[in-house]
Amino acid sequence: MKKRMLLVICIGLIMCIAIAGCSSQAKESESKTAEKLTSVVDQGGNEVQLPETITKVAITPIPWASAIWAIDGGSQRIVSINPSAMAAYKTSFMPTLDPAFATISTAEITKDFTINVEALMNLKPEIAFIWNDQTAEAEQLKAVGITPVMLNYAENLEDLKKDLLLVGQVLGKEDEAEKLTAYHTEIENYFIDKKAELDSVSKKKVMYLRNSKLSVAGAKNINNYLLELTGGANVAAGLDKQWSEVNMEQILQWNPEIIYLSNFDEIVPEDLYQNKIEGQDWSNIDAVKNHRVYKTPMGIYRYDAPCVETPLMIKWMGSIQQPELFKDYDIRKDLKAFYKAFFSADLTDENIDTILKVDANS
Amino acid sequence: MLKDINLKEKRLNFSALLVLLVIILGALVIVSLCMGRFPISIPEVIHVLAANILPLPQVGDANVESVVMTLRFPRVVAAILVGGSLALSGAVYQGVFQNPLVSPDLLGVSSGACVGAAIAILIGIGTIGIQIGAFAGGILAVALTTTTPKLIKNSSNMMLVMSGIIVGGLMSSIMGIIKYIADPETELAEITYWQMGSIAKVLPKSILMVAPAMILAIIIIMVLRWKINVLSLGETEARSLGINVKTTRRIVIICATLLTASSVCISGTIGWVGLVVPHLGRLMVGPNNMKLLPVSFVLGGIFLLMIDTIARTITSAELPLSILTGLIGAPFYFYLLKKERMNLS
Amino acid sequence: MNLRIVELGFAYPNGNQIFTEVNFSLKKGEIFTILGPNGAGKSTLLNCIGNLSEPTQGGIFLEKDNIKDLSLRQFAMRIGYVPQIHQPTYAFTVEEFVAMGRTPYLSAFKKLSLQDQRMIEEAMELVRITDLRNKAYTQLSGGERQLVTIARAIAQEPDFILLDEPTAHLDFGNQIKTMKLVKKLSDQGYGVIMTTHNPDQVFFIGGRVGVLNRSGTFEIGVVDQYLSEDLLSRLYNEPVHLFYSNQLNRNICTAGA
DSSP: OHHHHHHHHHHHHHHHHHHHHHHHHHHHGGGGSOOSSOEEEOTTSOEEEOOSOOOOEEEOSSHHHHHHHHHHTSSTTEEEEOHHHHHHHHHSSHHHHOGGGGGSBOSSBOTTOOBOHHHHHHHOOSEEEEETTOHHHHHHHHHTTOEEEEEOOOSSHHHHHHHHHHHHHHHTOHHHHHHHHHHHHHHHHHHHHTHHHHHHSOOEEEEEEOSTTOEEEOTTSHHHHHHHHTTEEETTTTSOSSEEEOOHHHHHHHOOSEEEEOTTSOOOHHHHHTTOSTTOOOTTSHHHHTTOEEEOOBSSSBTTSSSTTHHHHHHHHHHHHOTTTTTTOOHHHHHHHHHHHHHOOOOOHHHHHHHTTTTTTO | OHHHHHHHHHHHHHHHHHHHHHHHHHHHHHHHHHOSSSOOOHHHHHHHHHHHHSSOOOOSOHHHHIIIIIIIHHHHHHHHHHHHHHHHHHHHHHHHTTOTTOOGGGGSHHHHHHHHHHHHHHHTOHHHHHHHHHHHHHHHHHHHHHHHHHHHTOOSHHHHHHHHHHHHHHHHHHHHHHHHHSOTTTHHHHHHHHHTOOOTTOOHHHHHHHHHHHHHHHHHHHHTHHHHHHHTTOHHHHHHTTOOHHHHHHHHHHHHHHHHHHHHHHHOOOOSHHHHHHHHHHHHHOSOHHHHHHHHHHHHHHHHHHHHHHHHHSSSSOOOHHHHHHHHHHHHHHHHHHHHTTTOO | OEEEEEEEEEEOTTSOEEEEEEEEEEETTOEEEEEOOTTSSHHHHHHHHTTSSOOSEEEEEETTEEGGGSOHHHHHHHEEEEOOOOOOSSOOBHHHHHHGGGGGGOOSSOOOOHHHHHHHHHHHHHHTOGGGTTSBGGGSOHHHHHHHHHHHHHHTOOSEEEESSTTTTOOHHHHHHHHHHHHHHHHTTOEEEEEESOHHHHHHHOSEEEEEOTTSOEEEEEHHHHOOHHHHHHHHTSOEEEEEETTTTEEEEEEOO
C-alpha cells in the first residue's frame, strides 16, 4: 500500500514539474525579447522590435541570402545561410564578386528550412530572417533572444519591393534598398507605359518550364506577372498555383511559341531540340520547331525567383518576346550598368555571356 | 500465512521495478537536458530546474536557462508524454483485440491524422491549424471505423479490425491525392516531414492544450486495467465474467484514440513505439495489464526520449523520429520476438 | 436457489429452428446433463442458459428473476461458465487467470481484497492446481487448462456452473478426472449443467438428463430410467449396448453389435 502511494506521488510530482515548467516558461518568454529602439512591421504582420546594433544575421530563405548581401553591400554581417543558398552561390556569378561569401556557415539551417536554434545561438546573431509561415520557429528564436523577421515569397513586384524595403530598414540600409526598389519601379513603369502598344500586338504564347518533370509556372508565380507585363501570354495561366506538374499532352495542346527553362533544374534547350528526355516528344511544339527555347539567366542568383535582379529579368523577357517593341534598350549594356551601379563590379563580355547563358541559348 | 507472504513479495518486486524505471526516466531527463549543440553541464541543468520550482535565484547566464527551459524542456516533456501514450495505446489495443501484433493505428487514427494535417498544410493555416487538423482527422477516421460495423450490424472485434483496414486504406489513398496536388517545393516537403514525426518545433502551449485530455484518458485507462485483462480473454468469456464488452471496449477505444490523436497532433506520426514497447513490457512483467500498462507507459517515455535526444544531437539537421524508431525499433522487435517465441501461439 | 428454463427456443435469423420448448429446472447441488449428437444444438442451448446468446422464445429464471433483468455482473455472480478449451493469446499465470473469476466482485478502484484472495485460493485447492499457480496458462496441458478454467468459474462463487463439453480434446485419463471433478462440484453444493455427446458419461454422472436430438426436440428424464438402448440407438443412428456393472454400480454404455 505504502509503496503504491509513493509511486503515485512520484509520478504526480513529475507531471507537476512538467506542467509547472511549461507554463512558467510560457510567461517568461515575454520578458526575454531585445531592448531598444526602432520597430518595423514584418511580412508576417508582426511588429518587430529591432536591437540597437545588428552585427550578425542568419538567413533561412534561399533567394534572400544573395539579396541581403546586395543590400548590405557584402557578406560581413551574414553568419548563417541555407545550404541551398550556398549551392546556388557556387553555381552563380557571385564568387567573382565576393569569394568570402563561401565561408558563411550552413550548418545551422537545413534545406527544408528547419533551424537548429541551439547551434544558431552559438553564433549569436541578433536577427534571423525567416519565411512568414515559420511561426513555430519564430517563437523559439524569440525565446533565446534572436529577433525573427518574416519575409514573403513574392508573387508580384509590389510584394518583392516590400520585402526589399523591409530588409533595408532592418539592416539600416534604407538608402540602398530604396535605390534598388526605385530601379524596380522605373523598369516596371517603363513596361506599364508600353501597355497600350502591347495591347495592339499579338501576345506570344509563353510556357515557363521549371524542370524535366514538366512543372510549369502558374498564375501565382511571379514569372507569370513578369512575362505578361512584357507582352507574353502564359499558356498555364489557368493553373492557380505557383508551380504545377502537367503532362506532355497538355503541353501539345497549349503549343507554346516560346519556352523558358528555369535554373531550378539542369535542363537546357538542347534537351528539347534533340528530344533527349525519355517519354517526352517535343518535336511538334512551335517553340522547338522555331528554335525559341531559352535557358533563363543567372547572375548573383537565378532570375527565376523574385530577387534583386528581377528588373533585369523583365528586360530580358521583353527583348525575347517583343523585340520590335522594346528596341530602345540593349540588355547587355543594361546588365553592365546594373552591376556597376549596385555591386561596383565591372563586367566583361564573357561575364555577361555567362550570366545570359549564351552558350546554352545559341 | 506463508502463501500471503509469497504474494506480498511479488507485489514488492513489481513496485520496486516501477520505481526503478521512473528513476531511470528521471535520470534520462536530466541527461537529455544537458545534450545539444549549446554546451550545458548537469549541475547547471539541475540548478535551472530547481530554480523553476523553488524560490531560488536563477542561473547567471540567461542563455542557459533559455536553452534548457525553452528549447529542450518542451521536447523532453513531449517525448515522454507522446512515447508513453503511444506505448499505452498499443498495449491497450493489443489487450482488447487479443492480438499482440496490433498498433495504435489499428483503427486508422494515425492515417486519419495525416490526412487532416496534410489538408491543413495545403490550406496554409499555420502550426496550430495543423494540430487541430491532425486531431480532427484522427478522430473522424476512428469514428468512421467504429460506425461501419454498426451499418453492417456486426460489432465483433473482427469486424472492427476489418473496418479499420478499410478506413486506413481509404486514408492512404486520400493522402496520395493530396501529395499529388501539393507543391513539391514547399507543401509536399512539409507534409512528408510531418508524416515522419518530429517534436523539434513543439511549443509549450501546444503541450498544454493536449495534456489535460491525455492525462484524463490515461487515468481512465489505468482504472480499467482489470477489465482490459478480462477483455483479452475473448468477447464471450469476458461477458460470462460480467463485463459489458461493448461499453468497456467503446470507452477504452475512445481513450486510446484520444491519446493517440493528441500525441500525433503535436508530434506527427511516429511508428513502432506502440508495437514494440508493450512487447518489451510483457517480457518484463507478463501480460497482466495491472502491471503491463504502467510499465508500458514509463518504458514508452524512456524509449522516445532516448530517440528524440539522439535525433537532435547526432547531426545538426533534425532527423525525423519515425526513421529512428524504425531503424532501432525493427531490429529490436526481431530480438524480442526471438526471445518470446515460446509464448506466441 | 432454483434455476428454471421455461419454453426456451432458438432460431437463426434465416428461420432455421435449432430447438423449441425446452423446459427444465435445477436446484443447487443437482447435476443436469444435456446429451445429444454433435450439431444438435447443445452448445447453443448452453449459451442461452449462460446469457451468451439470446433465445428467440421463452425465458430463464433464477428464483423469481428473469435473467434478462439482471445486470451482467449480477448474473456472473450466480452462474459460472466454463467454455470448451481454446487457444489463449496471452500467457497469464494460473493464479492471474483464476483471479479473473473475481471480476464481478471488483470495483474499478480497489485491488483484490483478502476475501477475493481467499476465494481464489479455495478455488485452486478444490481443483488441486495450487502448485501450478505461477505457471503460464499457455504452457499447461489440455487437461490442466480445463481444471484452471473450472477453478476460475468456482472463484466466481456462483450458484450454478455450466460446462460446455468439458471432456472434448482431453485424453482418456483426463476425461475420467474431469468427470470426477464434476461430481465433486455437485457434492460441494454447486448446481451443474453439462453438455456431452457421450452417453456413458451421463451414466457416470447420474442425476437427470435432457436429450436434444437433431430435430430440435428436448426431452428430460432421470438417467437410469429414461435412457434406453432403443432411445440411444435411435439418437445416434447406431446400435448401442447397455449393461449394468455390479462392480461400478452403474449402467455402462458402449457400442452395440
